[in-house]
Amino acid sequence: MVELLRQAWAVARKDLLLEFRTRTAIVSAAVFAALVLMVFNFGRDPTAVATIDLAPTILWVTFTFAAMLALNRAFQLELENQALEGLLVSPLNRTSLYWGKLIANLAFVAVVEAVGLPLFVLFFNVPVWHVLAPLVGVIALATLGFVAVGTLFSALVVRTRFAELLLVVILLPFLVPPLMGAVQLTARLFGGRPLSEVVGYLKLLAAYDIVFVSLASILFRFTVDE
Amino acid sequence: MTLAQRGRWITLVALALLGAVYVRALMFTPLERMQGAAQKIFYIHVPAAIWTEGAMILLGLAGILFLFLKDPRLDRFAEASAEVGTVFATIVLTTGPLWGKPIWGTWWTWDARLTSTLFLFFLYVGYLLMRGAVREPGLRARYAAVLGVCGMFLVPFIHLSVFLFPTLHPQPIILKPSAPSLPGTMLETWLFSLGVFTLLYVGLVTQRYAVSLLREARQTVGGDHA
Amino acid sequence: MLWAEGLRHAFGRVVALDDVSFSLTPGQTLAIFGPNGAGKTTLLKVLAGLIRPQGGTARVDGGRRAIGWIGHQSHLYGHLTVLENLLFWASLYGVPAARRRPRAGEVLARLAMTDRSDQPVWSLSRGLVQRAAIAKALMHDPGVLLLDEPFTGLDLAAAAEFRALLAELRGAGRVLVLATHNVDEGVELSTHVAFQRRGRFVHFAPRGGRGAAEIAEAYRRAMTDG
Numbered sequence: 001m002v003e004l005l006r007q008a009w010a011v012a013r014k015d016l017l018l019e020f021r022t023r024t025a026i027v028s029a030a031v032f033a034a035l036v037l038m039v040f041n042f043g044r045d046p047t048a049v050a051t052i053d054l055a056p057t058i059l060w061v062t063f064t065f066a067a068m069l070a071l072n073r074a075f076q077l078e079l080e081n082q083a084l085e086g087l088l089v090s091p092l093n094r095t096s097l098y099w100g101k102l103i104a105n106l107a108f109v110a111v112v113e114a115v116g117l118p119l120f121v122l123f124f125n126v127p128v129w130h131v132l133a134p135l136v137g138v139i140a141l142a143t144l145g146f147v148a149v150g151t152l153f154s155a156l157v158v159r160t161r162f163a164e165l166l167l168v169v170i171l172l173p174f175l176v177p178p179l180m181g182a183v184q185l186t187a188r189l190f191g192g193r194p195l196s197e198v199v200g201y202l203k204l205l206a207a208y209d210i211v212f213v214s215l216a217s218i219l220f221r222f223t224v225d226e
Numbered sequence: 227m228t229l230a231q232r233g234r235w236i237t238l239v240a241l242a243l244l245g246a247v248y249v250r251a252l253m254f255t256p257l258e259r260m261q262g263a264a265q266k267i268f269y270i271h272v273p274a275a276i277w278t279e280g281a282m283i284l285l286g287l288a289g290i291l292f293l294f295l296k297d298p299r300l301d302r303f304a305e306a307s308a309e310v311g312t313v314f315a316t317i318v319l320t321t322g323p324l325w326g327k328p329i330w331g332t333w334w335t336w337d338a339r340l341t342s343t344l345f346l347f348f349l350y351v352g353y354l355l356m357r358g359a360v361r362e363p364g365l366r367a368r369y370a371a372v373l374g375v376c377g378m379f380l381v382p383f384i385h386l387s388v389f390l391f392p393t394l395h396p397q398p399i400i401l402k403p404s405a406p407s408l409p410g411t412m413l414e415t416w417l418f419s420l421g422v423f424t425l426l427y428v429g430l431v432t433q434r435y436a437v438s439l440l441r442e443a444r445q446t447v448g449g450d451h452a
Numbered sequence: 453m454l455w456a457e458g459l460r461h462a463f464g465r466v467v468a469l470d471d472v473s474f475s476l477t478p479g480q481t482l483a484i485f486g487p488n489g490a491g492k493t494t495l496l497k498v499l500a501g502l503i504r505p506q507g508g509t510a511r512v513d514g515g516r517r518a519i520g521w522i523g524h525q526s527h528l529y530g531h532l533t534v535l536e537n538l539l540f541w542a543s544l545y546g547v548p549a550a551r552r553r554p555r556a557g558e559v560l561a562r563l564a565m566t567d568r569s570d571q572p573v574w575s576l577s578r579g580l581v582q583r584a585a586i587a588k589a590l591m592h593d594p595g596v597l598l599l600d601e602p603f604t605g606l607d608l609a610a611a612a613e614f615r616a617l618l619a620e621l622r623g624a625g626r627v628l629v630l631a632t633h634n635v636d637e638g639v640e641l642s643t644h645v646a647f648q649r650r651g652r653f654v655h656f657a658p659r660g661g662r663g664a665a666e667i668a669e670a671y672r673r674a675m676t677d678g
Contacts, residue, residue: 010543021531086527089500090544091516156369160359170352173345177383200390219372226503
């Protein structure tokens with residue numbers, strides 16, 4: 001187990017170092033998030049719909065779309081000089097490879113969310129400070145689930161044609177439960193209601209995380225091994 | 227008798243029986259007091275919905291078995307099941323609005339049950355697109371199996387979301403924990419219809435499976451010439 | 453020690469390995485010649501444990517950790533420096549953290565690349581990249597080196613230099629397996645020669661005193677027979 005985690009960390013560290021060197025993907029994703037927020041701002045009628053009613057949806061659509069951009073990157077960077085082949089002939093455990101990619105993706109999406117959230121607060125004037133801790137908790141819970149599935153799927157599509165488009169198409173149905181739960185929970189938080197009202201959704205998110213992180217960890221090796 | 231012919235016969239019998247379901251539903255089953263004639267659509271709608279989900283679950287189970295046994299027959303079955311599932315989802319999505327218009331007063335509502343079928347539909351479409359994007363048969367089967375297993379595990383989560391989301395949709399009438407609250411003749415007609423749809427599923431899958439076999443045989447011949 | 457017995461593998465109808473058996477002891481170098489698609493890469497991947505053969509067994513003493521892989525692709529990340537790449541791959545091969553930097557220093561000095569260690573890989577010439585790839589493969593001091601078309605993309609001077617390096621690597625009781633479609637390359641390095649055609653070893657023998665021209669003539673005959 002220690003060895004599995006050590007290898008996973010080696011992969012994640014390498015990915016983050018690569019990302020830090022180029023910064024293209026992370027900057028694009030953050031700019032994309034900012035642009036989506038802006039489009040939402042101009043694409044609604046402020047006199048007809050109160051911002052607070054729309055805010056949770058805006059936040060989550062922005063996060064999930066920006067995250068999907070990020071997910072493509074994970075295995076695409078392994079295509080350079082066939083590095084993926086090198087990983088597979090090495091003693092690297094397949095589950096470690098998946099966990100490494102998952103950790104790097106989570107860090108990546110977390111950065112995009114950390115940029116997106118203040119912009120969201122700024123643009124839409126939603127008071128979040130008094131609910132910041134539970135909000136971050138909800139964001140973490142929802143993000144883990146769909147990034148886990150997205151990381152698995154990005155390994156599936158990486159060698160297909162139109163990989164970017166295909167990833168979005170196969171991933172979207174899987175985004176529904178976490179997105180729905182996250183929007184409902186966020187709405188309660190913004191509305192100043194206690195989370196105890198929506199324990200069901202919290203359980204939904206937690207169950208989704210447990211099921212899909214485990215499932216993806218098991219299934220991942222079938223995406224790379226013959 | 228070839229497999230294709232057998233499939234065609236089963237399908238024809240199922241279609242004839244479907245006609246019988248409607249004769250029974252229209253002539254010999256009482257009108258529902260509140261909903262009137264529109265309720266008759268329920269004899270198609272609900273069995274089709276059950277098999278939309280059933281096809282996804284069988285596809286997922288075939289996926290699990292494929293990953294361990296590597297038997298191409300399982301992959302052919304999964305592909306067939308996905309296409310038939312797509313057809314059934316389409317039936318649900320067309321009959322739903324037909325019923326919704328007179329009863330709810332609107333063709334489409336973002337009701338959770340209808341929406342969840344819509345997501346199943348997109349799950350099927352994504353699965354089939356994914357198959358189309360991978361040319362190498364072994365790789366395609368493996369990738370499809372991984373996606374299929376994930377799809378199967380998504381079904382309960384779609385259900386959970388359904389129960390949590392505020393909805394207009396009638397609560398399940400037949401599969402609820404207490405005794406079915408459906409008058410006897412209606413239940414009989416419905417069960418008959420469910421049986422017919424099961425037969426329809428078997429017939430269509432058999433035919434589609436035979437088509438896969440023929441296509442593989444043709445490609446092999448073509449490959450030898452190349 | 454490297455050992456293969458009765459290996460069989462096919463991708464669909466394409467036979468990649470057909471009853472391949474051989475064994476090599478430390479100090480021996482096998483050169484496998486064959487046209488593209490003859491199954492050379494598949495054989496190397498089976499030896500590396502990347503593909504589980506459908507029939508037969510293959511074993512390398514020490515398993516994956518004892519294997520160094522050099523392909524025509526470098527497996528190096530362009531945006532990391534040579535040193536960072538070496539440290540990353542060494543960590544995957546289980547080289548203890550404290551040993552990695554000294555070992556990288558040794559390997560780079562031996563390959564006369566010490567002054568390049570802090571240069572990003574993308575800025576190196578093709579010949580230097582290939583040399584860095586050798587450094588990567590040597591980091592964990594493998595007992596077996598698998599070389600898959602390592603001359604592809606090298607100009608004449610770089611190829612000559614690379615051959616000289618390989619000649620050096622043969623010492624120290626290493627087993628080398630070299631797969632290439634070009635009979636002119638690698639003959640003089642080998643102690644054993646094999647010709648592979650449609651998955652089958654049509655010729656496997658010690659090289660003895662045969663020179664490149666003699667081998668090339670034998671290869672031409674083996675490939676045109678029947």
